Amino acid sequence: MKPAPHLARGLWRGLRALLGDDAYERYLAHRQDRHPGAATLDRRTFYLSELDRRWTRINRCC
Amino acid sequence: MTTTPRLLRAALWVGIAILGAAGFGGIALNRGESINALWFVVTAVSTYLIGYRFYSGWIAARVCRLDATRATPAERLDNGRDFMPTHRSIVFGHHFAAIAGAGPLIGPTLAAQFGYLPGTLWLLVGAVLAGCVQDMLVLFCSTRRDGRSLAHLARDELGRFGAGAAMLGTLFIMIILMAVLALVVVKAMAHSAWSTATVFATIPIAILVGIYLRYLRPGRVMEATAIGVALLLLAVGAGGWVDQHPVLSAWFDLSERALAVFVIAYGFIAAVLPVWLLLAPRDYLSTFVKLGVVFLLAFAIVVLQPEIHMPAVTRFVDGTGPIFSGKLFPFLFITLACGAISGFHALVSSGTTPKLIARETDVRMVGYGSMALESFVAIMALVAACVLDPGVYFAINTAAGVVGADPATATATISSWGFPVTPGHMQELASSMGEQSLYGRTGGAPSLAVGMAHIFGSAFGDGLFAVWYHFAIMFEAVFILTVLDAGTRVGRFIMQDALGTLWEPLGRTSWNPSVWAASILVCIGWGYFLYIGVLDPNGGINILWPLFGMANQMLAAIALAVVTAIFVKSGRLRYSWVPGVPLAWLVIVTTTAAIQKVTSDDPRIGFFAAARDLAAKLAAGVLPPERVAVAPKLIFNLHLDGWLTVALLAIVWIIVLDTARGCWLHLSGRRVAPSTESPYVTTQLA
Numbered sequence: 001m002k003p004a005p006h007l008a009r010g011l012w013r014g015l016r017a018l019l020g021d022d023a024y025e026r027y028l029a030h031r032q033d034r035h036p037g038a039a040t041l042d043r044r045t046f047y048l049s050e051l052d053r054r055w056t057r058i059n060r061c062c
Numbered sequence: 063m064t065t066t067p068r069l070l071r072a073a074l075w076v077g078i079a080i081l082g083a084a085g086f087g088g089i090a091l092n093r094g095e096s097i098n099a100l101w102f103v104v105t106a107v108s109t110y111l112i113g114y115r116f117y118s119g120w121i122a123a124r125v126c127r128l129d130a131t132r133a134t135p136a137e138r139l140d141n142g143r144d145f146m147p148t149h150r151s152i153v154f155g156h157h158f159a160a161i162a163g164a165g166p167l168i169g170p171t172l173a174a175q176f177g178y179l180p181g182t183l184w185l186l187v188g189a190v191l192a193g194c195v196q197d198m199l200v201l202f203c204s205t206r207r208d209g210r211s212l213a214h215l216a217r218d219e220l221g222r223f224g225a226g227a228a229m230l231g232t233l234f235i236m237i238i239l240m241a242v243l244a245l246v247v248v249k250a251m252a253h254s255a256w257s258t259a260t261v262f263a264t265i266p267i268a269i270l271v272g273i274y275l276r277y278l279r280p281g282r283v284m285e286a287t288a289i290g291v292a293l294l295l296l297a298v299g300a301g302g303w304v305d306q307h308p309v310l311s312a313w314f315d316l317s318e319r320a321l322a323v324f325v326i327a328y329g330f331i332a333a334v335l336p337v338w339l340l341l342a343p344r345d346y347l348s349t350f351v352k353l354g355v356v357f358l359l360a361f362a363i364v365v366l367q368p369e370i371h372m373p374a375v376t377r378f379v380d381g382t383g384p385i386f387s388g389k390l391f392p393f394l395f396i397t398l399a400c401g402a403i404s405g406f407h408a409l410v411s412s413g414t415t416p417k418l419i420a421r422e423t424d425v426r427m428v429g430y431g432s433m434a435l436e437s438f439v440a441i442m443a444l445v446a447a448c449v450l451d452p453g454v455y456f457a458i459n460t461a462a463g464v465v466g467a468d469p470a471t472a473t474a475t476i477s478s479w480g481f482p483v484t485p486g487h488m489q490e491l492a493s494s495m496g497e498q499s500l501y502g503r504t505g506g507a508p509s510l511a512v513g514m515a516h517i518f519g520s521a522f523g524d525g526l527f528a529v530w531y532h533f534a535i536m537f538e539a540v541f542i543l544t545v546l547d548a549g550t551r552v553g554r555f556i557m558q559d560a561l562g563t564l565w566e567p568l569g570r571t572s573w574n575p576s577v578w579a580a581s582i583l584v585c586i587g588w589g590y591f592l593y594i595g596v597l598d599p600n601g602g603i604n605i606l607w608p609l610f611g612m613a614n615q616m617l618a619a620i621a622l623a624v625v626t627a628i629f630v631k632s633g634r635l636r637y638s639w640v641p642g643v644p645l646a647w648l649v650i651v652t653t654t655a656a657i658q659k660v661t662s663d664d665p666r667i668g669f670f671a672a673a674r675d676l677a678a679k680l681a682a683g684v685l686p687p688e689r690v691a692v693a694p695k696l697i698f699n700l701h702l703d704g705w706l707t708v709a710l711l712a713i714v715w716i717i718v719l720d721t722a723r724g725c726w727l728h729l730s731g732r733r734v735a736p737s738t739e740s741p742y743v744t745t746q747l748a
Contacts, residue, residue: 055548061409
C-alpha cells in the first residue's frame with residue numbers, strides 16, 4: 001500500500017496530465033532536452049497553437 | 063518464481079471465472095419480480111477481467127507480437143507536442159475520454175425495450191470479442207505505422223478507392239451522429255424551462271473559461287476547469303430558480319422547432335469561432351464532468367445496489383417494439399452499437415492515441431482496456447434504464463405518434479402491453495423531477511436522467527430528485543454539444559478537403575468564404591435530419607438511431623477490413639480470423655439490417671414501405687390536419703433515408719470485396735505489396 005500523500009500526488013499529477021494542464025511544462029522540458037538554447041514559444045502562443053493542432057482532426061467520439 | 067504465488071494466481075482466475083459464470087447464470091435464469099443490479103456489475107467486471115487477462119494477453123503475445131524493445135512513434139518522432147511518450151495510465155485516460163460519448167448511454171437505454179438480458183449479453187460478448195479487439199488492433203496497426211490515420215491506412219492497404227469510401231463513410235456517420243445527438247438534446251429541453259436555461263447557461267460559462275485560458279491565465283487548464291465546473295453546478299441550481307420565475311420561465315419554455323433552430327445556429331457559430339473561445343473550454347468541462355459522472359454512477363450502483371424491474375426479455379423481441387421497430391436480430395446489434403463495438407473508435411485509435419504510446423506493449427491496456435471500460439459505462443446506462451418501472455420507461459421513451467398524445471390514452475396503451483402505469487404516477491414523477499411532463503421524451507437522455515436521479519437521489523439524500531435530474535440532463539447536453547461543435551468543425555475540414563479537389567481555393571482552411579461555405583454545408587446536412595426528426599410525430603429517433611447504428615457498425619467493418627488486409631500481408635494469415643470473425647459478423651448484421659430497412663413491407667421497419675403507407679394515408683385523407691402539412695416532407699425524407707442506406711451498403715461491400723481481392727492477389731503471389739510497417743528501431747527509453 002502506498003502512503004496516502006504519495007497516492008494523492010500521483011492522482012493530482014494524473015489529472016493535470018489528463019486535462020493538459022502540464023502541457024507547457026512538458027514542452028519546455030522537451031525543448032530544453034532536445035534543442036537547448038533554441039527559441040521557445042511563450043505560454044499563450046503555445047496554448048493557442050496546441051488548441052489549433054488538437055481541434056483540426058477527430059478527437060472525440062460518439 | 064515459487065509455486066505458491068502461481069497456484070494462488072491460478073486460483074484467483076478460476077475464482078473470477080466462476081464468479082462470472084455464476085453472474086451470467088443468475089442474470090439469464092432469474093425469473094423473479096426483480097434482480098439486484100450488483101449481479102450486472104459482478105458479471106460485467108469478471109467478463110472484462112477474463113477477456114483482458116486471457117484474450118487480449120494472447121492477442122498481444124501471439125497475434126500482434128507486441129515488442130517492448132521496439133521504439134514507438136512517440137519516441138522516434140517525439141516533438142514534445144502530439145508525438146510524446148506518455149505514461150500508459152495517462153494515455154488510457156486520454157483515450158477513454160476521447161472514445162466515451164453519448165452513444166453508449168443512449169444505445170443501451172433504447173435497447174432496454176427488449177428487456178435487460180439481450181442488451182447485457184451483447185454488450186459483454188461484443189465488447190470482449192469484437193469491440194475491444196477492434197480498438198486494440200487498429201491502435202496496434204497505427205502504432206506500427208508512425209501513428210497514421212485510418213484514412214491513410216486505408217489508402218495504403220486498399221488503395222485510393224477504399225480510402226475515398228472510408229472518408230465518405232466517416233462524413234456520413236458524423237452527419238447522422240450529430241443529427242441524432244442534437245435531436246436527443248432538443249427532446250430533453252422541449253418545454254422544460256429548467257433544462258433549457260441550464261443548457262443555455264453552459265455557453266457563456268464555456269466562453270468565460272475560454273477567455274480565462276486565453277487572456278487571464280494562459281493554459282492553466284486545471285484552475286479554469288475548476289471554476290467552470292463550479293459555475294456549471296451553480297447553473298443547474300439557477301435553472302430551478304428560472305423555472306419558478308413567472309417571466310423567465312416563459313422565455314425558456316421553447317418548442318422543439320425553435321430549439322432545433324437554436325441548436326443548428328449554435329453548431330454553425332461554434333464551428334467558425336476560434337476554438338479557444340468556445341470549443342476547447344467546453345471540451346475541458348465536458349471531459350471533467352464525464353469522468354466524474356462515470357465514477358459517481360459506478361459508486362452509486364455498487365453501494366446502493368438498486369433493484370432492476372425490467373423483465374429479462376420482453377415481447378418486443380418479435381419486432382413490434384414501440385421505441386424502435388425490428389426484431390432482435392439484427393436490430394439489437396445496430397441499436398447497442400457503441401457500447402459493444404464502435405467504428406468511430408477506429409478514428410481515435412489511429413492518428414491520435416498512437417502518437418502518445420511510450421511502449422508498444424501499452425497498446426493492450428490502452429486499446430483493449432479503455433473499450434472494456436466504455437462497455438461498462440454502457441452496462442451502467444442499461445442498469446439505469448432498467449431500474450425504472452417498465453411502464454414509466456416506456457411512457458418516457460415512446461413517441462406520441464405511437465401511443466397517443468394525451469396521458470390517459472398513452473398510459474392505457476402501455477398498460478395494455480403488460481407494463482402497468484397510471485397518469486397519476488407519471489404526473490407525480492414529473493413533478494418530483496421538476497418537469498411539467500415526461501411523456502414522449504424520446505432519445506434516451508431523459509429516461510437515463512430519471513434513472514440516474516433515482517439512483518443518486520437515494521444515495522445522496524431524498525428530495526433532490528429534481529436537481530439530480532437536471533444535473534444529468536446538463537451532463538448529457540454538455541458533451542453532446544461538444545460533439546456538435548467538434549463534429550461540425552471536423553466535418554468542415556473533411557468537406558474542404560473534398561471541395562479542394564474540385565476547386566483549389568475551397569480547400570484552404572484559412573480562407574473565410576470557404577470556411578463558411580463548408581460549415582454551412584455540414585450544418586445543413588445534420589440540421590436537415592434534425593429538423594425532420596423534430597417534425598416526425600413518431601419521434602424521429604426510431605428512424606435516425608438505426609441509421610446511425612448501421613453507419614457506425616459499417617465504419618467498424620471498414621476498420622476491421624483494413625486490419626484484416628494488414629494481417630494477411632504482414633505474415634499473420636493464420637490469425638486473420640481475430641479481426642476476420644468480427645468483420646464477418648458486422649457485415650452480416652449490417653447487411654441484414656440494411657436489406658430489411660430497404661425492402662421490408664412493414665411500414666414500421668422499411669423506409670420505402672413507410673413512405674408508401676404515409677402517401678396512401680395522405681391520398682385517402684385520413685391524416686389529421688397537422689400531419690397533412692408535414693407528410694410530404696416525411697415522405698421525401700423516408701425515400702432519402704432508403705437511398706442512403708443503399709449507398710452505405712454499397713460502400714461496405716465495395717470495401718469488403720476490395721479487401722478480399724487484395725488479400726487474394728497477395729496470397730496467390732500475383733501482387734507483392736511492400737510492407738507498410740515502419741522499420742524496427744530499438745527503444746532508448748528505460
